Amino acid sequence: MNGENFALSEQIVSSSYIRQGSQARRSHEQLIRLLLEQGKCPEEGWSESTVELFLNELAVMDSNNFLGNCGVGEREGRVASSLVARRHYRLIHGIGRSGDIAAIQPKAAGSSLLNKLTNSVVLDILKLTGVRSVASCFVVPMATGMSLTLCFLTLRHRRPKARYIIWPRIDQKSCFKSMITAGFEPVVVENALEGDELRTDLEAVERKIEALGAENILCVHSTTSCFAPRVPDRIEELAAMCAKYNIPHIVNNAYGVQSSKCMHLIQQGARVGRIDAFVQSLDKNFMVPVGGAIIAGFEESFIQEISKMYPGRASASPSLDVLITLLTLGANGYKKLLAERKEIYSFLVQELKSLASAHGERLLHTPHNPISLAMSLDGLEAKSNGAVTQLGSMLFTRQVSGARVIPLGKEQTISGHTFRGFMSHSESYPCPYLNAASAVGITREDVTLCMKRLDKCLKTLKKNQNVTTPTSPVPPAAGRASR
Helix, strand or coil: CCHHHHHHHCCCCCHHHHHHHHHHHHHHHHHHHHHHHHCCCCCCCCCHHHHHHHHHHHHCCEHHHCCCCCCCCCCCCCCCCHHHHHHCCCCCCCECECCECCCCCCCEHHHHHHHHHHHHHHHHHHHHCCCCCCCEEEEECCCHHHHHHHHHHHHHHHCCCCCEEEEECCCCHHHHHHHHHCCCEEEEECCEEECCEEECCHHHHHHHHHHHCHHHEEEEEEECCCCCCECCCCHHHHHHHHHHHCCCEEEECCCCCCCHHHHHHHHHHHHHCCCCEEEEEHHHHHCCCCCCEEEEECCHHHHHHHHHHCCCCECCHHHHHHHHHHHHHHHHHHHHHHHHHHHHHHHHHHHHHHHHHHCCCCECCCCCCCCEEEEECHHHHHHCCCHHHHHHHHHHHCCCCCCEEECCCCEEEECCEEEECCCCCCCCCCCCEEEEECCCCCCHHHHHHHHHHHHHHHHHHHHHHHCCCCCCCCCCCHHHHHC
16 A cells, blocks of 8 residues: 555545554554665564565565566466465565575565565674674575585685695584585594583694695684583684684584674684684574574675575575564564573573482583583493483483483494594593583473473483392202202
């Protein structure tokens, strides 16, 4: 409805009522105008009606929704199922063009505007959460591992002779396979045990650089968010080292956006040294379906290089999902979620520490990990070799998801490389343990219920282990046998 249509409506319905409706419409349009002007996440979240109005306005700008459109090409935004069309708000053309995921599509002005606005809003959120000097970012419809691969493939054109990637060990398969898939040889640097924490061995990293030669190294691939007792890498020191040797630095910040500590490490690393790009997951940080990531950096030209490396057009679903989410939450709503996560982290520390003490275990001291916690399982390991893994099965069947139970001595071979002590980020961590994390969206009820079920499982295991095996019947006395 435009001004002319509202004026015509006054001939049908009382003008006072129509003016009231027009004012209501303008209040929605004012929010949309501010988004277009500023390109930032609104302070307060929008209502669903405003979001849907905006998306419908974008959709009618795409050629597949033009009245009387005649499409004779192979890609015309045709959809067989109306249910699928509604699921995507009739934004069917996706984002980008064959040569650049960030390019404008002539046939899809609405989808192109969606893409640009999403990248702008996400950039604002990255600044809001702590990386204030980030220069550019874009949403890519791939999860974290493949997004890291895209970064490595882009660096190949800058360093064609390089074949190695220096990688402080973190036992997560997709991180390792992202380097293998890109065609590079990961150089695994074991972590240093400091108290209970596994931390970056900076001396070992520098020795590898000097032994291999800086010109032969594609980049250092570091990590922020991770499972305890592994803690975020020493990002500042690695960034300074990369600047010293003129080696690119890619940071896996998978679920670090929700942590002010992880974001601060990236900001400081860029300030004192070199960080070329950092990659974060959409689903882990923004509670949207799996399938998207944000690639961000401090040099706009390099981020544009990465976007141009993506072959072909791309799905708009991850961009659409995160834009809807951020418009609905608003900056204040997202900040509230982050504050609640941090508060529940403290609650989880207290509850897990109390439970560990009650069962003769302890909460591992990992103050540098702001999201994940670990509780020792020494008692279970001492009583039965299989009790630790059995605990994991018991928790899963009791609908406790996300808890990880780590036994000692597990080996795993990935693409020809054997990791000893796999899942513990170390060849010989001193004890088995259980992981739990306070990630965005967690509630106090989640923690309370998890502790109740974990307590019951531990009691059941210990009870079963304390049952003695029945002894064999006593043989008859000699005298009785003779009779």
